[in-house]
Amino acid sequence: MTVLSEVSGALEAAADPAAAVALARYFKTGPGAYGEGDRFIGIKVPMLRKIAKPYGSVPFDADSWLPLLRHPVHEYRLAALLAMTYRFARATPNEQAAIHGCYLDNMAFVNNWDLVDLSCRTLVGDYLLDRERDLLDELARSTSLWERRIAMVSTHSFILHGQTLDTHRIALVLIDDRHDLIHKAVGWMLREAGKRVSEPELLAFLDRHATALPRTALRYAIERLEPDVRRHYLEFR
Known part of the structure; x- marks a missing residue:
């Protein structure tokens, strides 16, 4: 089973249509707003952390995570970012560089304030501590x-x-x-x-x-x- 299918299955099982409506409103997805066009399936951060955390023990492979990081659904992107932060804390220097590089290459998909705030302190700030x-x-x-x-x-x-x-x-x-x-x-x-x-x-x-x-x-x-x-x-x- 691939990372995409594993995480997708867990996300779809946790989805809540009613919460999705509320989240879409909260994150300003209407026309002209900063989150215009973003899609939600209704999963809050604690559950996303629970889904993402086990991947902190899995070596990072960008090709496995890119379909999630570039996914049109907000919670898929956030799950990928959280998994990257968990892995970063346990990664070798070379692996940290790869995670940081993947993040920079895909900042176009880090496109709402929660996605930024829950990822950049680790994937940018921690990486730059001694640089x-x-x-x-x-x-x-x-x-x-x-x-x-x-x-x-x-x-x-x-x-x-x-x-x-x-x-x-x-x-x-x-x-x-x-x-x-x-x-x-x-x-x-x-x-x-x-x-x-x-x-x-x-x-x-x-x-x-x-x-x-x-x-x-x-x-x-x-x-x-x-x-x-x-x-x-x-x-x-």
Whole structure:
């Protein structure tokens, strides 16, 4: 039995038509929306994790996973991405490079915020921990909304290792971005950097850039600060 048939069988068995309608609405699949045309079969993340996790012990073969990663149904793509993250954690350096390369080659299919957020910290951020990070600047300047979000959210890996410079740098690259999903990602990562690494560094960043940050990004970034500090920065906007 192939990976495609195994995973497809598990996904179809877990499908819920009623949930599919709700998910399609939640992920904005209507005309002109960011998820326009995406299809759902109604499986939530915990079940997708349960389906994908056993493949963390299976050596990665891109040809086996590409039909799932490029599948028109959202949950198929997410299952493939989750399996890749599980395998990445256990893979050899060469295998990690192959997984990372496969991810970059197929970013066109990582095309909603949950697909980005549940994959890029591992498949981009973790891979770049001990490497040059120019890729993030390239992605942050992409015309693709999802590649720009990948650039920002991938810095979560560095935050978890006590590093904030890349988070702050990519936030500045994206400071004039017009899309709400980028504003949210920027604010989220700034907040995480302040919470997990250094609140004084976050405050210093905000002192310099709060007036230029989109209001949504600013509100996300200051969410965990003391009320009087939040009010201070909101006065800039």
